[in-house]
Amino acid sequence: MVRKSLLVVALLAIASPIAAQEEYVWSSKRPDGHAPIGVTNGRTLERGAVEFSYRYSQLSSRGVWLENDSLALETTLEFYEVAPLTLTNRTHNFSVSVGATDNLTFVATMDYSTREREQLTTGGIFYVNQIEELGDLSVRGLFNFIDSGPYKAHIQLGALLPTGKEDVFGETPFSTPNAEALPYDMRPGAGTFAMLPGISASVQNEFGSAGIQLKSQMPLGTNDRDFALGRSVTASMWAAHMVNDYFSVSGRIQWQNWAGIEGGDPDLDPVRDPGNDGFFLEGERIDLPIGVNFYLPEGSRFAGHRLSVEAIFPISHEYTGPQLGLDWGMVLGWQVVF
Numbered sequence: 001m002v003r004k005s006l007l008v009v010a011l012l013a014i015a016s017p018i019a020a021q022e023e024y025v026w027s028s029k030r031p032d033g034h035a036p037i038g039v040t041n042g043r044t045l046e047r048g049a050v051e052f053s054y055r056y057s058q059l060s061s062r063g064v065w066l067e068n069d070s071l072a073l074e075t076t077l078e079f080y081e082v083a084p085l086t087l088t089n090r091t092h093n094f095s096v097s098v099g100a101t102d103n104l105t106f107v108a109t110m111d112y113s114t115r116e117r118e119q120l121t122t123g124g125i126f127y128v129n130q131i132e133e134l135g136d137l138s139v140r141g142l143f144n145f146i147d148s149g150p151y152k153a154h155i156q157l158g159a160l161l162p163t164g165k166e167d168v169f170g171e172t173p174f175s176t177p178n179a180e181a182l183p184y185d186m187r188p189g190a191g192t193f194a195m196l197p198g199i200s201a202s203v204q205n206e207f208g209s210a211g212i213q214l215k216s217q218m219p220l221g222t223n224d225r226d227f228a229l230g231r232s233v234t235a236s237m238w239a240a241h242m243v244n245d246y247f248s249v250s251g252r253i254q255w256q257n258w259a260g261i262e263g264g265d266p267d268l269d270p271v272r273d274p275g276n277d278g279f280f281l282e283g284e285r286i287d288l289p290i291g292v293n294f295y296l297p298e299g300s301r302f303a304g305h306r307l308s309v310e311a312i313f314p315i316s317h318e319y320t321g322p323q324l325g326l327d328w329g330m331v332l333g334w335q336v337v338f
Contacts (some may be wrong), residue, residue: 024150024205029304031248031295032209032240034204035202037308037333038289039213039236040250041107042200044154045337046100046144053095055333059312061087064274065325067318074323077122082273085118087185087324091135103144105154106193110163111135113188113319119273121173129170133188140196152202156215158196164189165224167265174272181267183275184227185324191223208241208248222263230259230282240293250291252310257284260320280321287326288313306335 027033028043035042037055045051064071064084076083091113098106116130118333144219147153169179198215213236222228238252261278264270270277291310297300312329319325 003143015090026147026150026202026204028153029295029297030242031293031306032204032242032250033187033295033310034293034306034308034335035200035211035213036238036240036250036252036289036291036310037292038138038254038291038312038331039211039238040095040109041140041142041156041215042211042213043152043202044103044105045097047102049099049337051095051097051335051337053093053097053333053335055091055093055095055142055331057091057093057329057331058090059089059329060327061089061225061324062092062327063325064322065317066322067320070325071322073120076274077120080271080274080323082119082121084183084273084275084324085120086116088116090114094253100120103147104268105142106256107138107140107158109138109140115186115188117183119172123173125173127173129172129182129186131168131182131186131188133165133168135164135188136190137163138196146201151201152203153199153201156196156198156200158188158198160194160196160217162189162191162193162223166191166227167225167267183268184261184265184272184278184281185275190219190229191219191225192219192228194219194229206242208239210237210239210258212237217219219262223269225265227261227265227278230261232256232258245297246295248293248295250293250310252289252291254287254289255284258265258282268272274322275324277321281323283317283319283323284323285317285326286315288315289329289331291331304338306333306338307336309331 081264093111095109195218200213202211219228235256242248260282268276288310289310293308310331315324
């Protein structure tokens with residue numbers, strides 16, 4: 001609770017320099033007219049508008065952590081037959097948004113990811129598994145409930161559709177020449193439907209903007225492999241400074257909390273790899289993403305196009321059970337509205 005309270009104070013501290021001016025009207029046609037690229041579904045569209053969005057993200061994890069401590073490789077191998085060394089998750093995310101009315105926007109999102117995991121066995125055998133798969137499709141409705149002067153706020157209600165695989169297989173030293181089920185962190189799909197509620201709010205003035213978002217993923221039932229991903233909650237708050245009509249910089253604090261997996265894949269041995277024991281794959285993490293945003297205003301050749309990038313720095317985490325810890329991350333994105 002103390003950590004969560006400190007997070008709230010820090011988030012409010014970020015937003016406090018943005019003093020709204022009642023006569024100012026919120027505008028999307030500026031470099032900070034959208035949330036930082038690492039924040040999705042951060043704004044609604046005008047009626048008839050269509051937005052295309054592409055994001056490339058990379059999350060690189062290194063070393064096994066337990067609570068706040070990094071576990072030595074030898075310690076991990078005392079309890080498990082395999083110690084995960086690194087996990088690199090590269091994701092291509094495609095999104096289409098349509099303004100049905102001035103107060104209702106529909107969004108559909110799909111991603112394609114490549115995951116690469118390096119491991120070492122107790123016998124000293126190093127091996128790598130890699131998968132390339134489509135993820136789950138998500139559909140959302142964003143509903144404005146505040147749109148007044150410099151203030152905007154909306155709720156989001158959506159569903160996750162299980163289009164991605166919840167079971168992936170690869171060759172390991174224990175299965176050669178056959179393939180066996182890979183750990184949970186290599187699986188691109190949930191295998192179950194999920195609810196996607198959330199709320200976002202933002203404010204602008206002539207110097208910059210600030211915003212906050214709270215969202216959750218709530219799985220419904222178990223999948224065909226007899227497990228369900230745990231509930232997750234993400235809170236994010238950001239502030240952006242508009243340097244000029246083309247360029248802005250942003251800072252953000254993000255808190256994530258995720259529950260362990262319910263049930264278990266019968267093909268996974270919890271003693272083989274810490275990534276196989278879904279019950280302990282819960283925890284929380286606080287990240288500090290820093291970003292820059294480029295916007296081409298009206299009159300330029302590519303008017304309305306937005307290019308953004310964020311670098312993600314983990315600053316605090318607490319893992320209930322042994323799991324790979326995030327080392328660094330980045331998000332690169334392009335957006336355009338017609």
